[in-house]
Amino acid sequence: xxxxxxxxxxxxxxxxxxxxxxxxxxxxxxxxxxxxxxxxxxxxxxxxxxxxxxxxxxxxxxxxxxxxxxxxxxxxxxxxxxxxxxxxxxxxxxxxxxxxxxxxxxxxxxxxxxxxxxxxxxxxxxxxxxxxxxxxxxxxxxxxxxxxxxxxxxxxxxxxxxxxxxxxxxxxxxxxxxxxxxxxxxxxxxxxxxxxxxxxxxxxxxxxxxxxxxxxxxxxxxxxxxxxxxxxxxxxxxxxxxxxxxxxxxxxxxxxxxxxxxxxxxxxxxxxxxxxxxxxxxxxxxxxxxxxxxxxxxxxxxxxxxxxxxxxxxxxxxxxxxxxxxxxxxxxxxxxxxxxxxxxxxxxxxxxxxxxxxxxxxxxxxxxxxxxxxxxxxxxxxxxxxxxxxxxxxxxxxxxxxxxxxxxxxxxxxxxxxxxxxxxxxxxxxxxxxxxxxxxxxxxxxxxxxxxxxxxxxxxxxxxxxxxxxxxxxxxxxxxxxxxxxxxx
Amino acid sequence: xxxxxxxxxxxxxxxxxxxxxxxxxxxxxxxxxxxxxxxxxxxxxxxxxxxxxxxxxxxxxxxxxxxxxxxxxxxxxxxxxxxxxxxxxxxxxxxxxxxxxxxxxxxxxxxxxx
Numbered sequence: 001x002x003x004x005x006x007x008x009x010x011x012x013x014x015x016x017x018x019x020x021x022x023x024x025x026x027x028x029x030x031x032x033x034x035x036x037x038x039x040x041x042x043x044x045x046x047x048x049x050x051x052x053x054x055x056x057x058x059x060x061x062x063x064x065x066x067x068x069x070x071x072x073x074x075x076x077x078x079x080x081x082x083x084x085x086x087x088x089x090x091x092x093x094x095x096x097x098x099x100x101x102x103x104x105x106x107x108x109x110x111x112x113x114x115x116x117x118x119x120x121x122x123x124x125x126x127x128x129x130x131x132x133x134x135x136x137x138x139x140x141x142x143x144x145x146x147x148x149x150x151x152x153x154x155x156x157x158x159x160x161x162x163x164x165x166x167x168x169x170x171x172x173x174x175x176x177x178x179x180x181x182x183x184x185x186x187x188x189x190x191x192x193x194x195x196x197x198x199x200x201x202x203x204x205x206x207x208x209x210x211x212x213x214x215x216x217x218x219x220x221x222x223x224x225x226x227x228x229x230x231x232x233x234x235x236x237x238x239x240x241x242x243x244x245x246x247x248x249x250x251x252x253x254x255x256x257x258x259x260x261x262x263x264x265x266x267x268x269x270x271x272x273x274x275x276x277x278x279x280x281x282x283x284x285x286x287x288x289x290x291x292x293x294x295x296x297x298x299x300x301x302x303x304x305x306x307x308x309x310x311x312x313x314x315x316x317x318x319x320x321x322x323x324x325x326x327x328x329x330x331x332x333x334x335x336x337x338x339x340x341x342x343x344x345x346x347x348x349x350x351x352x353x354x355x356x357x358x359x360x361x362x363x364x365x366x367x368x369x370x371x372x373x374x375x376x377x378x379x380x381x382x383x384x385x386x387x388x389x390x391x392x393x394x395x396x397x398x399x400x401x402x403x404x405x406x407x408x409x410x411x412x413x414x415x416x417x418x419x420x421x422x423x424x425x426x427x428x429x430x431x432x433x434x435x436x437x438x439x440x441x442x443x444x445x446x447x448x449x450x451x452x453x454x455x456x457x458x459x460x461x462x463x464x465x466x467x468x469x470x471x472x473x474x475x476x477x478x479x480x481x482x483x484x485x486x487x488x489x
Numbered sequence: 490x491x492x493x494x495x496x497x498x499x500x501x502x503x504x505x506x507x508x509x510x511x512x513x514x515x516x517x518x519x520x521x522x523x524x525x526x527x528x529x530x531x532x533x534x535x536x537x538x539x540x541x542x543x544x545x546x547x548x549x550x551x552x553x554x555x556x557x558x559x560x561x562x563x564x565x566x567x568x569x570x571x572x573x574x575x576x577x578x579x580x581x582x583x584x585x586x587x588x589x590x591x592x593x594x595x596x597x598x599x600x601x602x603x
Contacts, residue, residue, distance in 0.1 A: 109582040202544045216543035245565035246545040318527040329504060336505070338595050340586035349600045354507040366506055367519055373504040374492070374520065387530050389540035394533065396541060428519050429526055445544030470544075 010035055011172050015081050015232050018175065019122075022069050022080045029062035029069075029080030033124050036082045040126070040173045047171055048148045049164040051087050053127035054094040058082075061124050078236060079122035084174040086165045087128040088135050089115050089220065090209045098211045099133040099143040099161075102360030103341045112209025113244070114178055114220045114237040121236045126174055129164030133362045134332065135180055135213045137161050138188060138434040141425050142364045149421070152194055152461060156418040159189030159434075162223070166193035169223045176224040176233050180210060182217045183320050184413075184438025187450035190223055191413035191463025194452045196480070197223045198230050201471050202445035203248035205234075206241030214327035215246075217320075217442040227451060227481040231255035234473060250471050258474040259481045264302030270479060272298050273308035273406030278437055280314075284416045290454040290462040291412045294483060298410065301482055308402040308409060312394045313440060319395065320439040321432055322375050322388035329372030335360060367428060396444040403469045408479050411437055413450040413463030437465060447473050451480045453487065492520045 010032055013021070021027045037055060044050050065080045090096045090108035097103045111119075119125060132142035140148040140163025148163040150156040151171040158167040162179030166189035169177055179186040181199035190197025198221045205220045212218060222233035238252045263270045274295060279288060299305045337343035337356030344355035361369070375384035402409060415436060424431045441448035446467050453464035464483065468476035497517050501508050508516065546561040556563075580593075589596040 106586055109578055109585065242567070245562065246543070248545065249564050312533075315530060315533065318530050321523065322527060322530075333505070337588060338597055341588075343588035346598055348598050352598050353505045357505055358507045358509075361506075363512070363515070366508070366512065367516065369504050369506065370497070370500055370516055371520060371523060374496070374500045374524075377500060377503060383531075384524075384527065386540055387535065388527075389542060390535035390538040391530055391533055393538050393541040394535070396544070429522055432523075 013175070014226070015078060015175060015229055018081050019075055019077070019079045022065060023075050025069055029065040029124060030059060032080055033058050033062045033082055033126065036126055036173065043171055043173060046149060046154060047151055047167050047173075048146045049129055049168040049171065049173060050084070050127050051097060051099070051130050051145055051164070052095045054091070054125060057094060058124045058126050061119060065122055065124070076120070076122035077232065078118065081123045081175050082126050083118055083123045084126045084129050084165070084168050084177045085115055086131050086162050086177070086179045088131060088180050088211045088213075089178060090211065091115055091125070091128065094128065096128065096211070097145070098135070099131045099145065100360065100362070100365070101144045101342060102335050102356070105342070106340050108209075110209065113206040113241045115209065117237045118178070118233070129162070129168055129177060131164055132161035133365050134211065134328070135161040135182055135185055136328070136364050136368055138184070138431050139419070139421075139424065140164065140189075141421065142362060144362050147421060150193055150418050152459070153418065155420055156460070157192065157421055159192035159414075159418060161185040162197075163189050165223050166190050166195055166197065169193070169195045169225060176222055176229055178220060178233075178237070179223055180213075181219045181221055181442065182213050182324060183442050184435040186219075186221045186223065187413050187438050187448055187463065187465060188435065190450040191452075191461065191465075192418035194461030195223055195225055196227050196230050196449065196451050196484075197221065198234060198449045198473070198477075199441060199447060200234060200238065200473055201248075201447045203246055203250070204447070204471065204473065205237050206244040206247040208241055208243035212331040214324040215331065216327060217324055219442070227449075227477055227484050228256065228259060230449070231259055231477050231481075234477075248471070253474050255474055255477055259478055261478055262302070263479060263482050269302050269304040270408070270475065271306050271406040272303045272479065273306050273402050273409040275308050275310040275313070275402070275409060275411065277310050277313035278411035282415050282433070282436070283412060284456075286456040287412050287414070287416060287462050290456075291410070291464055294453040294464040295410050297486055298479065298483055301486055303479065306406050308406055310398040310402060310440070312391065312398050315391050316395055316440045316443060317432060317436055319388045319391045320435070320443060321371070322384050323392060323443070325368040325372030326375050326385050327372070329369045329376060332361075332365070332369055364428070392443050395440055399440070399444045399446055399467070407468070407472075407475050409467040411465045411467070413437060413465040417456050417458070417460035417462055441467055446470055447476050449476055449480050451484055453483075492517060492524060
């Protein structure tokens with residue numbers, strides 16, 4: 001039977017299609033997984049999205065799904081769906097590097113909650129995806145292994161830090177992937193690669209098993225080709241987890257059912273806010289035109305467009321790079337060569353720590369540890385860290401005020417389309433500014449999504465970003481879905 | 490506030506990093522350039538603004554102004570139970586990734602010089 005199955009059968013299948021094809025035994029999860037591996041082996045050498053393949057684990061899971069289908073048992077919601085995971089989420093028995101040499105040989109003894117929930121829902125985990133080292137970067141060029149090439153234009157970056165997660169979906173090497181977003185690391189690569197990426201509300205998805213970069217800003221979220229697929233994955237991974245005390249006790253709605261609610265029902269229209277602070281200097285004219293056209297489209301679809309003000313936006317990047325690096329300097333203190341990972345040979349303990357960290361960390365990670373340590377050090381704490389925490393309050397209040405008037409806020413995801421590999425690699429500040437429209441959502445903890453909204457003259461994807469209220473992913477996804485449907489038809 | 494060579498050496502020491510000569514030069518340049526950009530935060534008057542360390546006390550069951558401090562995280566606390574706790578990681582699993590172990594403990598190079 002598997003010999004009859006040809007590859008293009010799978011490429012345009014949705015999660016629901018895959019499940020019903022397997023349930024009705026027109027194909028098997030095993031055949032599908034093998035097919036994706038064939039595709040990865042053929043396509044990925046030119047893209048570099050994967051760091052590790054876990055074929056044994058995938059085929060065991062696929063076999064389990066096929067067995068259920070053969071016995072006529074009801075299949076779980078993601079049965080047989082080939083997925084892949086950013087390599088900052090730990091996977092039991094499967095090497096997890098965080099894109100760093102310091103964890104080159106690390107085999108975690110447990111699973112990240114989000115990964116375990118995907119697998120419990122029937123998903124087949126194909127492997128682990130490339131990223132910037134410890135998720136620190138905006139281009140995936142900081143991976144200690146190899147860069148990722150944007151499948152839309154291989155001379156360009158896929159964005160970062162979840163570059164592998166976005167590229168794997170764009171190149172159809174996985175149906176959905178998980179990424180992490182500390183300052184835009186899901187939304188920015190989704191925008192660069194022309195796929196959908198969601199950063200949920202802080203606390204919506206458990207961070208248990210996510211290798212920590214900046215704990216108050218780190219989020220796990222899904223990538224897929226459509227908003228609906230993203231909603232299906234979110235529904236699976238969201239919800240309280242006793243293993244993460246910051247995961248919230250807030251009920252998880254059926255995000256997929258919510259998609260079908262109209263944006264203008266019998267009552268008032270949904271209000272879409274537009275803040276001029278997100279359309280200032282530095283915004284590429286083609287990106288501006290595409291995002292403005294998308295907002296116009298939302299108005300035509302029945303949403304009411306309302307101007308809002310987010311006056312502290314220009315302070316978001318400096319605030320973010322102090323808060324994030326301060327937290328990172330503390331979180332990364334654990335890499336000392338004692339319990340796991342790389343250890344340098346040295347005569348005494350203190351030299352061992354230093355040489356391990358010197359040899360194991362790349363330049364960007366060292367730069368952020370240095371910046372964060374400096375911002376927390378005696379004499380500078382008040383001027384930098386405490387100051388940034390106060391401005392974080394102001395940035396969050398901006399959103400609180402705006403969301404009294406509107407239901408979602410529309411903005412560009414990034415100021416430009418994907419840039420060239422190597423273009424910003426020697427200028428850390430220029431690289432940081434690639435996150436200018438995304439870091440605010442992390443500081444405030446609100447959900448944000450990037451949806452493709454057109455191509456520039458070089459056929460590079462452009463992303464529309466939508467922000468929502470805390471725990472209102474349902475409205476965010478609904479607006480994104482209605483826009484996406486209108487764009488496609 | 491300019492970062493000096495001495496600051497770079499001091500902070501590297503705090504962070505348990507050694508850094509090569511070349512890295513120190515680059516770090517000096519990069520830290521100064523980033524901190525110069527961060528300087529714009531001082532334009533904002535924040536004397537009466539409370540600092541915000543995290544967001545998880547702002548919503549759901551925690552968003553109750555009458556509760557302060559750790560009371561806002563009461564949901565994350567469980568009752569003491571005698572049985573039924575999650576088992577600890579088995580000893581061999583905990584040691585499996587260790588660069589050096591004697592089978593019972595993690596081993597490290599000499600800590601105290603005599």
